[in-house]
Amino acid sequence: MGQLETMAETHYTRTSIEAREAIDKLTYAAESGKGLACEDLARLAVTQFACGWWQQVMDLINGEGLDAAEAVMRIRREAEQHLLTGSPIRYGDLFSQAMAQARRQAAQGFLATTRSLADALAGPAAPASHAAK
Secondary structure (H helix, E strand, O other), X not given: OOHHHHHHHHHHHHHHHHHHHHHHHHHHHHHOOOOOOHHHXXXXXXXXXXXXXXXXXXXXXXXXXXXXXXHHHXXXXXXXXXXXXXXXXXXXXXXXXXXXXXHHHHHHHHHHHHHHHHHHXXXXXOOHHHHOO
16 A cells, blocks of 8 residues: 555544544434534534545545545546536525535545645655756
């Protein structure tokens, strides 16, 4: 297993755990008769969407046999497309608006994470003055 594949699996596992924690928090609140906070519902939605992006990466790696870099780039392009072509919902119910916002937020987080993965794998850039020597 390569370094990028390990990092992708780590991110998938982390987002899965975050989603599970959000579900557990909501379940506990519902079972104990406590009110559900909007922030908790929003956290669950964002973590579910983020987990979905990473699940797609892992499905491409494990199911279709793509290498990790190609899998990440393919799903990264899908996340970018979602942000570019997904029109903001101005009409409709609040739930639809909230879910669209959560999906945008998750896509932005996925893009930021994959950018930091690429930076980490590339290593520190050599200063221009050293590159010329």
